[in-house]
Amino acid sequence: MVSTSAFTKAIAQARDLLRWHSPLRTELWAARLTASLDQALVPAFLRELAEDGTAEARLTLVALAAVNPTPSPSGAVPSAGTAEADDSEAYARAAEGLIDTLPTWVSRMGRVTCEGAWYGKADPYGEQVLAVLSFRYENSKEPHILVVGIDQPNGGIAVDAVVEEPKFLDDLHLDAAEPQVVAGRILDAFELGDRIMGAAVADTLPEVRPLAIARARTVPGLIRGAGDDTAVRFDELPDLPGAREAFEKLVEFLGDRPLWWSPVRVSQFLTSWLPREAIMSDAAIAAMPEVVRAWSRFSGDHPAVLRHIDEDAPRLPALMADDSLAGLAKRIAQGRL
Known part of the structure; x- marks a missing residue:
């Protein structure tokens, strides 16, 4: 049996929720x-609720099912593991069969329509991006x-x-995006996080995660693994x-995270990645500083980024000529030329 205190607390909270008549408050x-x-303890907890049979217990069971839907093939987050799917x-x-035994507002839980989506930088350098979906009940x-x-430096x-009121969006300054793409990116981000042991996340994330995944899965035509067309x-x-x-x-270096363009990243590109990975003509090496400056202006025109270009770009020809800096793949490719 689940501890008496945990069960009693859940029943007491469900009693309050029955008075609120709020699908959103109940799902949260x-x-x-x-x-x-x-x-x-999940199986024992569910058995105890079923045995209790009160309206509060039935509401708890229906609410748990609403925020933990069985994943469809297109919207699954399989890396969470078999236990979560179970x-x-x-x-x-x-x-099963409990919704009809509860007030009609309970049936609206999980039955939402996605009305829009937005995507963009959370900070000036795009080290974190925000994926936003808006919803309304039936x-x-x-x-x-x-x-x-969604963190960028860590993949x-x-x-x-x-989960906030729509007016929260006013202060985010994000671009409108396709809901099916944004929903897919949200699911991709949670799936990737499940694969990384010890990833640093906000303490509050686990409390929102089930509802976030459930909401993303409701978006029709999910697109998983979508690229970013910023470049x-x-x-x-x-x-x-x-x-x-x-x-x-530059596009090869940016990969699927082109919004992330910080002083550290521009230095990494010019002083480390290019000498290690890239084979370029003399004309491309000479043009690279201006190309990077143009991209930096496009990416926010931040003075700190431009300063790093001014500091690092003059070293690029010498770094590209230093064969000792070339990585294994580059050395193999050069050997075939």
Whole structure:
């Protein structure tokens, strides 16, 4: 049996929620409850709720199922492990047939429509990006947004998430985006985070995670692993010999995180990555400083970034000529030329 205090606390909180008549408040509570439960205790907790049979116990079971839906193939986050998938199935089984025994507002939990999406930098250098989805329940009440912070230096893992009122979006200054792409990025970020042991995330993330994943899965036509088209929209390439070749190397370095462009990253590109990885013509090497400056202006025109370019760019020809800095892949490629 689950500890008496934990069960009693859940029942007391569910009693209050029955008076609030709020699907959103109840789903947020169920997400926090999910985070607080030891996976090993989930079956016993569900049995105890089923045996209790009160309206409070039934609401708890239905709410847990709403924020822990069984994943579909397109929206799954498989790296969370078999135990999590088993829990989702257990929640669903425990809630079977209970919705009709509760007030009608309970049936709206999880039944939302995504009305928009936004994506962009959370800070000037894009070291964290924000993925935002807006939702409204079927009765058009309780509109809300899900905001997920995705870390860039550590590969794109989800590090924080909140559910807020739509007006919260006004202060974020993000660009509109396709909901199916943003939802896919949210699921990708949580999946990646599950694969990394000991990843540093906000203390509050586990309490929002179940609802965040459930909300993302509701978006039709999910697109997983979508690339970022920021570099495609760049149209300020300098009119210099070798500029196109230089930009292609920059895009290769940026990869799927082009919004992240900080002083540290520009120095890494010019003084480490290029000498180690890139084979370029003399024209591309000569054009690279202006290409990087143009990209930096496009990426926010931050003085600190431009200062690093001024400091590091003059060293580039010598660094590219130093064969001792070349990585194994570059040395092999050079040997084939």
